[in-house]
Amino acid sequence: MDHSFIAKNPSVLVFLTILSLFTLMVTVLSEGFGIGVISTSFVKTLGKTLCLCLIAVAMDLVWGFTGILSLGHFAFFGLGGYMIGMWLMYERTRLIVVESLAQAEIPPTPAEVVDAIGNQIFGVVGSSDFPLIWAFSDSLFLQLALVVLVPGLLALIFGWLAFRSRVTGVYLSILTQAMTLALALYLFQNDSGLRGNNGLSGLQNLPGVTAGQDMVSIWFLWASALALGLGYLLAAWIVSGKFGSVIRGIRDNEARVRFLGYSVEVYKLAVFSLTACIAAIAGALYYPQAGIINPEEMAPIASIYLAVWVAIGGRGRLYGAVIGAAFVSLLSSWFTGGQAPDIPLGFYAIKWVDWWQVLLGVSFVLVTLFAPQGIGGLFDLWANRRPLDRHGANLGPDDGALREKEATE
Amino acid sequence: MSALLEVSGVSVTFDGFRAINNLSFQIGNAELRAVIGPNGAGKTTFMDIVTGKTRPDEGRVIWGEKSVSLLKMSEAKIAQAGIGRKFQKPTVFEDQTVQENLLMALKNMRGWLRVLFYRPSGDDFRKVEDLAAEIGLKYELGRKSGELSHGQKQWLEIGMLLAQEPRLLLVDEPAAGMTPQEREHTTEILVQAAKTRAVVVVEHDMEFVRRLNCKVTVLHEGSVLAEGSLDHVTSNQDVIDVYLGR
Numbered sequence: 320m321d322h323s324f325i326a327k328n329p330s331v332l333v334f335l336t337i338l339s340l341f342t343l344m345v346t347v348l349s350e351g352f353g354i355g356v357i358s359t360s361f362v363k364t365l366g367k368t369l370c371l372c373l374i375a376v377a378m379d380l381v382w383g384f385t386g387i388l389s390l391g392h393f394a395f396f397g398l399g400g401y402m403i404g405m406w407l408m409y410e411r412t413r414l415i416v417v418e419s420l421a422q423a424e425i426p427p428t429p430a431e432v433v434d435a436i437g438n439q440i441f442g443v444v445g446s447s448d449f450p451l452i453w454a455f456s457d458s459l460f461l462q463l464a465l466v467v468l469v470p471g472l473l474a475l476i477f478g479w480l481a482f483r484s485r486v487t488g489v490y491l492s493i494l495t496q497a498m499t500l501a502l503a504l505y506l507f508q509n510d511s512g513l514r515g516n517n518g519l520s521g522l523q524n525l526p527g528v529t530a531g532q533d534m535v536s537i538w539f540l541w542a543s544a545l546a547l548g549l550g551y552l553l554a555a556w557i558v559s560g561k562f563g564s565v566i567r568g569i570r571d572n573e574a575r576v577r578f579l580g581y582s583v584e585v586y587k588l589a590v591f592s593l594t595a596c597i598a599a600i601a602g603a604l605y606y607p608q609a610g611i612i613n614p615e616e617m618a619p620i621a622s623i624y625l626a627v628w629v630a631i632g633g634r635g636r637l638y639g640a641v642i643g644a645a646f647v648s649l650l651s652s653w654f655t656g657g658q659a660p661d662i663p664l665g666f667y668a669i670k671w672v673d674w675w676q677v678l679l680g681v682s683f684v685l686v687t688l689f690a691p692q693g694i695g696g697l698f699d700l701w702a703n704r705r706p707l708d709r710h711g712a713n714l715g716p717d718d719g720a721l722r723e724k725e726a727t728e
Numbered sequence: 729m730s731a732l733l734e735v736s737g738v739s740v741t742f743d744g745f746r747a748i749n750n751l752s753f754q755i756g757n758a759e760l761r762a763v764i765g766p767n768g769a770g771k772t773t774f775m776d777i778v779t780g781k782t783r784p785d786e787g788r789v790i791w792g793e794k795s796v797s798l799l800k801m802s803e804a805k806i807a808q809a810g811i812g813r814k815f816q817k818p819t820v821f822e823d824q825t826v827q828e829n830l831l832m833a834l835k836n837m838r839g840w841l842r843v844l845f846y847r848p849s850g851d852d853f854r855k856v857e858d859l860a861a862e863i864g865l866k867y868e869l870g871r872k873s874g875e876l877s878h879g880q881k882q883w884l885e886i887g888m889l890l891a892q893e894p895r896l897l898l899v900d901e902p903a904a905g906m907t908p909q910e911r912e913h914t915t916e917i918l919v920q921a922a923k924t925r926a927v928v929v930v931e932h933d934m935e936f937v938r939r940l941n942c943k944v945t946v947l948h949e950g951s952v953l954a955e956g957s958l959d960h961v962t963s964n965q966d967v968i969d970v971y972l973g974r
Contacts, residue, residue, distance in 0.1 A: 562844040564832045568821045575819045578779060579892065580807035580838045589840045714822040714874060721823050726874070 324559060331555045334638055335548055342544040349540075351533035362536040363608045364652060368645050369543035370605035371628070373550045375644035376637055377594035377601070378625050380554050383634035384563065385590045386570030386719025388488075390622040391477075391495035392598045394502050395470035397617035399599030400606030401506075402469055404519035405453060406462035407607060410526035412439045413457075443517050450512030466603040467596045474595030475588065482584040482591075487573070488718030496619045506614035518613025522606055536608065543604045547641075550597050554637055566590055567635075571715025627683050632693050635721060639695025646694060651675065691724040730793070732757050732926050733811075733896055738777060738787030739950075747773040748784065749950035755896070760922035762937045762958075763930045765947035766970060771930045772816070774947070775898045779813050780806040792895075808838055812894035816901045818881035822874030826865055826884060829873050830856045833888035855891070863887035864913065879910040886917055897927040903936045915939050934958075 325332055347353040349362050357365075374396050381387050416435045420427040427435070438447040455461035481494055509515035525535060557563060565586055568576040573583050606612045624647075632643020653659055654675035662669040671678075686693055714721040735753040739746065748770045755761055765771055776782035778789060780803040789798040791809060798806055807813075820829050831848055834855060848856075860866045863883040868876065873884055882902060889897055899918065903911045918940065921927055931937050937944060937958060944961050946953045948970050954961045961967050 557844065560844070561831060561846045561848070562840070564821070564824055564828045565843060567823055568832060571821055571823055572819055574781075574803075575815070575821070577803040578807050578813045579833055579888070580804050581843075582802065582804040582838065582840075586840050726823055 324556060328555055328559055330638055331552060334551055334641070338544055338548050338551075342541060345540060346537055349533065349537050351531070351535075351537045359533045359536050362533075362540055364649075366536060366540040366543045366608045367605050368648055369540070369547045370601045370608070371648050372641040372644045373543070373547045373601035373604075374598045374625060375628050375632070375640040376547070376550050376554050377597040378629045379634065379637055379640035380557065380597075381590055381594040382626065382629060382719070383636070383640065384558055384570060385566040385587060386573075386717060387587060387591060388492045388626065388719060389495045389591065389594075390492050390619060390626065391499045392594065393621035393625055394499040394617050395474060395595040395598040396602035396605070396621075397612065397614075398470045398473070398502075399466045399602030400612045400616070401513055401519065402462055402466040402599070403603040404522050404606055404612050405456040405513075406459050407522045407524075407526065408440060408519050409436065409453070409456040410459070411521060411524055412436045414526055415439070441514065444509040444515050446510075452512045463603075466599050470599035471592050471596045474592040478588045478591040482587045485584075496622070499617060499619045499622055503614045503617040503619070506617065516613055516615070518611055518615075519606075520611040522612065523608065523610035525607070539604065539608050543608075546600055546604055550600070551637060551641070553597075558637070562586075567721075571717060571720040573717055627679065630693060631683065631686050633695025634691075634693065634725060636695045638698075639693050642694050647679070651679070654678075691722055730757075731755060731790075732759075732792065733778065734788075734790040735774075735778070736788050736790075738784045738789065740773060740777065740782060740784045746950055748777065751787070751947075751951050753945065753952065755926045755928060757895070757926060758922065758924060760919065760927045760940060760942040761929070762940055762942055762944045763928060763947060764932070764934075764937060764944060765953075768949075769947040770950040771947055772900060773950075775813060775900060775928075775930065778806075778896075778898060779803060779811060804838065807892070807894075810893075810895035812889040812892045812897050814885050814889055814897070814899045814902060816904065818878065818885050820873045820876075820881050820884050820888065822872065824873060825870055826860065826873050826876070827856055827869045829884060829888055830859055830891050833891040835891065835893040859887045859891055862890070863917065879906050882906065882910075882914065883917070886914070886921075890921060895925050897921060897925060899927065899929045901931055902929065903931065903933055911936060911939075 345357060345362060345365055348356040350357070350359050351362075374392060378389070378392055381389050381392070413432065413436050416432055416439060420432065420435065433449070434447065437449050441447055441449075449456075455465065477495075477498055481491060486494060505511050506513055507516050513519065523532065523535070528535065558566070565576060565581055569583055569586060577583050628643040628647045629640045630643070631647055632641065633639025654671040657672060659671040661671065690696060692699065713723055714726055731754040733753075733755050735751060738748055738751045740748045751770070751774065753774070763771055763774070773782060777784050778798065780798060780801055783799065790796070791798050791811075796809075798809075801809070821832070824832075831852065834852055836846065836852070837843065857866070857869070860869055863886060865876075865880060865884060865887065868880065873881065876884060886899070886902065889899075902914050902918065906914060915936070918927055918929060922942075929937075929940060943956065944958050945955045946961050946964075946967050948966075953970065954964045954967050
């Protein structure tokens, strides 16, 4: 990555500066490291938001740049969370079990310890044996590797099957959604080995760490900010070169790319799998801050929200995705958190907890119709870039192609 | 003469309709050939078969000195083997600049990892500039190709084809929608290109074909009706009946 990369993409530098300043500011205002203006729970909300921004960057790569409207990236996000959650839960339960068994007169055998851990974890689903998928849960290193490997491999296999058969457009979206739904339904079962609808909990407690949540929340904020910064840098680098040209070509007109001699399927597969890994890393950082993960998180609606964030932020520009995710998810927690004032109409009071989703849906439709460049498009006004007048013609024949209203000169 | 591309006995049926019927066709290295024929004669299907978009029901398509069959290869592999194709409608990547379009087409490694780490060398930039000069887009390199005029897009697409350095160029109606001056320029580019490689031009416009001044193959109902110089085929009674007489 030479210096000309930054020179050619000044928005990357701007983004990284803003991200650093934001992180510094939150740290200074936090309870753990600063003057305590921002509550620990709000620090967690901000940290989680950074993770959502990261998965939005991944979504923008796969949808905004490659034109694959994946409705399955939250499944990869959730899988990443499950993978790290398994270690967190195992290790913490082990510490508790060892401590409690230490009171016993006869020192426990290792088998007894494992049984006791299993009992603690799986008692809730009426079992006490460790399922096979927990085989590596005692090793932080292996579970960290699985955070990337499991979703990456799933994306690789799924993508290979789907892209090889040349499934595109809305059919591919339906397939990815079906995959997500199948995975969520499977995990809802008690014998799936991941505690069914109870999910994994207590993830906010890091085993062996005595520091309070006020400190831990800041650590995770830093880690999330670092991951977002690196993920953004990687994505910007990927789209800046010829690879970016090729995937944008695939978005707008994949047949043409094929006749140039590029194997479209391989490129799609590469982007799909890479973004699945980025989504998984985002998930692995998100769920320890959320404290709990259950299959509900992976329901198809989550992936649809993801597409909505990217669309509202502005498809095909990385900062747009970040802004969209941050803006909509923070607004969403404000509205659903009961902080937004009700609007009394006399005969009926609009309670935002109930009406927020309607507002989100309406604004999605409005943005798609009237401001397809999204919030990111506001920067064009400032940079004085004109929208393209193409007399209603989109930039390519494919379903995912950039629409006339999304393009700038 | 050893043929660069040899199509023999190829047939393809779409829902019972025989688009190509026992077609045989040969073209040598460095040859310019015009393919004409009425609508539905199978001109575009012929190109689809050669470029791998459509699989024929029977027949052989043999390519190059090593006589490899193209029938088992993917579109991307066929393109890498040296067959370039220009579509009827100008299809360039409209969201990208002329330079990006040409760089993407430039003959280089096509694997995704190579492409990911690829950064254009000075040599690549020079090649792109030369090509742009050749197709008359020297001063448009930084513009998004979506803003170009129809004729400029056609040239850009031809330029992208030349950048691929193919050994066989398949060109579908290059002169459609062009002004007379633009047609003349297009003719020059094609004739020039055919000096070093095989070029097959599918065209409706007889005036344009006459200017190309090359061997002509007339297709009708999916097979070759006549072949030879333009004067030869236009005096052929069958050709007059099915095509020119209308």
